[in-house]
Amino acid sequence: MSTRKVFVICGEASGDLHASNLVRELRAIDAGLTIQGWGGDRLKAEDVEVLKHIRELSFMGFLEVFLNLFTILNNFKTCKAQIESFAPDVLLLVDFPGFNLRMAEWAKQKGIKVVYYISPQLWAWKQNRIKKVKAYVDEMYCILPFEQEFYKSFNIDVKYFGHPLLDEIVRFNALNLPSLPFEKPILALLPGSRLQEVRRKLPIMLEAAKAFPDYQVVVACSAQIPSDFYASFNATDVSFLLGKTYEILNEAAIAFVTSGTATLETALFDVPQVVCYKSSGLSFWIAKRVVKIKYISLVNLILGKGLVTELIQQECNSKQLVEAMKKIAIDGPERDAMLQGYQELKLLLGGEGASKRIATSIHETFLR
Numbered sequence: 001m002s003t004r005k006v007f008v009i010c011g012e013a014s015g016d017l018h019a020s021n022l023v024r025e026l027r028a029i030d031a032g033l034t035i036q037g038w039g040g041d042r043l044k045a046e047d048v049e050v051l052k053h054i055r056e057l058s059f060m061g062f063l064e065v066f067l068n069l070f071t072i073l074n075n076f077k078t079c080k081a082q083i084e085s086f087a088p089d090v091l092l093l094v095d096f097p098g099f100n101l102r103m104a105e106w107a108k109q110k111g112i113k114v115v116y117y118i119s120p121q122l123w124a125w126k127q128n129r130i131k132k133v134k135a136y137v138d139e140m141y142c143i144l145p146f147e148q149e150f151y152k153s154f155n156i157d158v159k160y161f162g163h164p165l166l167d168e169i170v171r172f173n174a175l176n177l178p179s180l181p182f183e184k185p186i187l188a189l190l191p192g193s194r195l196q197e198v199r200r201k202l203p204i205m206l207e208a209a210k211a212f213p214d215y216q217v218v219v220a221c222s223a224q225i226p227s228d229f230y231a232s233f234n235a236t237d238v239s240f241l242l243g244k245t246y247e248i249l250n251e252a253a254i255a256f257v258t259s260g261t262a263t264l265e266t267a268l269f270d271v272p273q274v275v276c277y278k279s280s281g282l283s284f285w286i287a288k289r290v291v292k293i294k295y296i297s298l299v300n301l302i303l304g305k306g307l308v309t310e311l312i313q314q315e316c317n318s319k320q321l322v323e324a325m326k327k328i329a330i331d332g333p334e335r336d337a338m339l340q341g342y343q344e345l346k347l348l349l350g351g352e353g354a355s356k357r358i359a360t361s362i363h364e365t366f367l368r
Contacts, residue, residue: 004030004367007088008037008048009079009103011057011096013193013224014261016040018118018143018164018355019094023048025359030367036086038079041223051082055224057099075099080106090115090366093137097121101129104136113366117141117358119158123150124293130154139365141358144302145348161357162350165261169268170352172246180218180251182239187215188252188271190245190262193222195229197258200278201316205256206235208321212329215253220245220262254329256321263297263308267342272328272335274309275299278316299341302348307341 006026010019020042027033027046037043040054057075076099083091083103091107093100097120104114119142122129133140133156140158142148148160180186187209191202202219209217221230221242230240241248245262249255249269257266259277266273275297295301299308309324311317328335 003032003034004090005034005036005086005088006090006092006367007083007086008035008039008043008092008094009096009100010037010039010043010094011054011099013040013054013222015094015096015118016042016054017168017261019043019092020046020048021164021167021355022092022094022117022359022362025356026363026367028356029359029363033367036082036088037092052078057096072099076102079103083107083112084110088112090362092117092362094118095120097126097129101132101136105132108136114138115141115362115366118143119147119151123147130156139362141361143354144298145350146302146304159358159361161361162352162354163264164354164358165264165268166346166349166352167355169246169265172250177247177250180241180244180247182216182218182251184214184216185253186248186251187212187217188248188255188257188266189217189219190255190257190266191219192258192260192262193224195225197279198222198225198229201258201276202233204278204316204318204321205276206233206238207318208256208325209238211318211322212254212325218248218252220248254325256325259296259310261298263299264302264345267299267308267345270339270342272338273299274311274321274324274328276316276321277310277312279313299345303341303345305341307338307345 008019010016016039023046036049038052039050044050090113093116095118107114114137116137142158142160143163151158189205191198217238219240221240223243252271255266255271255273257263257273257275259275263275277296296310300306311320
């Protein structure tokens, strides 16, 4: 029986999802692994002892981080103590770069092997963090096809085995779940998984949705946000479904989507979408001066072109959401182009099995 130990740290819902799939594959290889860490309900479901839940960790934007600085500093202290007590063979860091790169530096100094899964978006901003990756990370596993070439330009070898979302969708499709109980076609609203972003964007999405009375409006609610928060919107003829994002996307006709992993998930379910992003004024002002990317949605970034409409900050208003959606809600050249682009996207992301390939590599390199 294995006596190997892994400590995993993720700080967001998407990280929890990918970490849980990776843990499942690691345990398929080595059932005796002992795994502790910071994460969410998905990791808990994989029998990981979760010492701090992601709902306590998500601070979005520069202003929010500043206002919660004391809490964040205390989190570092707590996490270090837990890792030292556990004495893992491997520290598995999943995305969450503001926290995890600092933990990587500390762990390296302590002689703990550091594996980083899901690269920080260094191609977008804070390229100076490249030095930290090179100095403190023993192996980096990327999930976006262009990241390997990006790191190569800095003489850093990283591994790319495809995107694990493809596995998650294959697994979902195999469940053959019953259809949602709606007669009208679905207009899906995916406002995000953080309280701050949902508070900013969901009212705008709901207002825009009123222009589509022939659709059933369905909100994908995050398990990280209290249900009474969604109830406070008091929206009529709107369904709020908790933890059923894939069920919603599987049947949705069109969607308003917050930038992030959800844009990629929406594309993989072949749902025409309009992407929304809105942060605090200060956070956006700072971001404009430091972020070096042309697009904010993963769909456009991976394809290297503006396939889906992105409405950012002041443009993220109900009027422009409605205008953008009307162009793709019905059959026509723009809708057809988007759906064709989604097929191109899937080819770039590779086939299913990424989680298994990554788990095999980690186990062979660090956990034998």
